[in-house]
Amino acid sequence: MVHPGRRELLGDLHASYITAFSENKTSFEFYATEHFRVSGVYWGLSALHLLGQADRLDRTSIVAWVLSCQHEGGGFGGSERHDAHLLYTLSALQILALYDELHRVDADAVARYIASLQQPDGSFWGDVWGETDTRFSYCALSALWLLNRRDAVDVQAAARYVASCKNFDGGFGCTPGNESHAGQVFTCVAALDIAGRLDLVDADLLCWWLCERQTKSGGLNGRPEKLQDVCYSWWCLSALSILGRLHWIDQQALADFILECQDEEAGGISDRPEDQVDVYHTFFGIAGLSLMGRAGLQPIDPTFALPVEVMQRLRQQHQQGQQPGKQQQEVTQ
Numbered sequence: 001m002v003h004p005g006r007r008e009l010l011g012d013l014h015a016s017y018i019t020a021f022s023e024n025k026t027s028f029e030f031y032a033t034e035h036f037r038v039s040g041v042y043w044g045l046s047a048l049h050l051l052g053q054a055d056r057l058d059r060t061s062i063v064a065w066v067l068s069c070q071h072e073g074g075g076f077g078g079s080e081r082h083d084a085h086l087l088y089t090l091s092a093l094q095i096l097a098l099y100d101e102l103h104r105v106d107a108d109a110v111a112r113y114i115a116s117l118q119q120p121d122g123s124f125w126g127d128v129w130g131e132t133d134t135r136f137s138y139c140a141l142s143a144l145w146l147l148n149r150r151d152a153v154d155v156q157a158a159a160r161y162v163a164s165c166k167n168f169d170g171g172f173g174c175t176p177g178n179e180s181h182a183g184q185v186f187t188c189v190a191a192l193d194i195a196g197r198l199d200l201v202d203a204d205l206l207c208w209w210l211c212e213r214q215t216k217s218g219g220l221n222g223r224p225e226k227l228q229d230v231c232y233s234w235w236c237l238s239a240l241s242i243l244g245r246l247h248w249i250d251q252q253a254l255a256d257f258i259l260e261c262q263d264e265e266a267g268g269i270s271d272r273p274e275d276q277v278d279v280y281h282t283f284f285g286i287a288g289l290s291l292m293g294r295a296g297l298q299p300i301d302p303t304f305a306l307p308v309e310v311m312q313r314l315r316q317q318h319q320q321g322q323q324p325g326k327q328q329q330e331v332t333q
Contacts, residue, residue, distance in 0.1 A: 040280070044282075093143050124158070148318050148322075214254065237249075
């Protein structure tokens with residue numbers, strides 16, 4: 001039974017929550033999230049786009065700030081004072097894509113940075129310190145697709161490495177031999193989709209495993225015997241959507257669970273009902289509802305986690321031979 005005040009998506013309230021959060025520069029949360037602030041801006045801005053309220057935030061200042069987070073080597077840090085990392089490089093490019101400002105970066109420099117992190121086995125380090133994770137494979141391929149620079153890396157080697165992380169249950173882990181996790185499933189399935197190698201996925205087996213993530217609450221968890229969490233409304237549903245099996249779960253029960261996690265007074269969505277809301281779960285809750293076709297929300301692309309209209313624009317630009325990068329920037333100035 002959904003709380004009476006949460007039966008509908010409180011879109012305007014969530015937009016106000018995100019806006020207020022972005023403007024509060026003195027809160028504990030503002031300082032505690034400095035190291036991944038670029039990703040936080042991506043989550044909040046994407047949620048506003050899906051809600052049709054992207055104009056709530058100042059485009060000019062956001063774009064300028066994102067560009068200030070780029071390092072000479074081409075990668076982006078989580079904020080101005082932090083080292084470059086693939087996670088934040090992708091988030092930065094996603095923000096620029098939302099604003100149609102990818103031409104503001106030197107695409108070749110970013111591509112060289114990403115290529116420098118690919119290892120002989122096809123995997124990617126997240127940064128120069130050498131951590132390997134299938135999340136980074138996704139970040140690399142997604143970022144290069146946005147820039148139309150996939151030829152900068154060995155895409156097939158990347159796909160083979162991702163496939164080597166597949167488990168007996170059809171799921172994927174962060175490295176070969178690690179347990180299946182719904183978050184890793186998204187990164188692996190989406191990476192293989194970008195690489196054109198979905199044939200390496202055991203779709204029926206994997207989607208059965210994903211369906212088993214739905215609990216009695218209607219919410220989804222990330223691994224067996226774990227608690228449900230709103231963020232898995234994206235991590236699980238995106239893979240099911242890519243593989244054409246979104247109808248395999250009880251969508252109404254999941255939608256009710258997400259709505260129950262809303263704060264009907266101040267806005268925002270939490271991981272579970274009555275917990276503290278945050279921008280991360282607000283975005284992924286809204287994104288999950290968007291994947292299920294919720295009325296009033298813009299549709300989202302399950303592979304790139306960007307609005308469908310943004311992806312359509314980028315695909316058209318790619319087809320027309322437009323190359324986001326330094327040369328285009330010089331032409332448009």
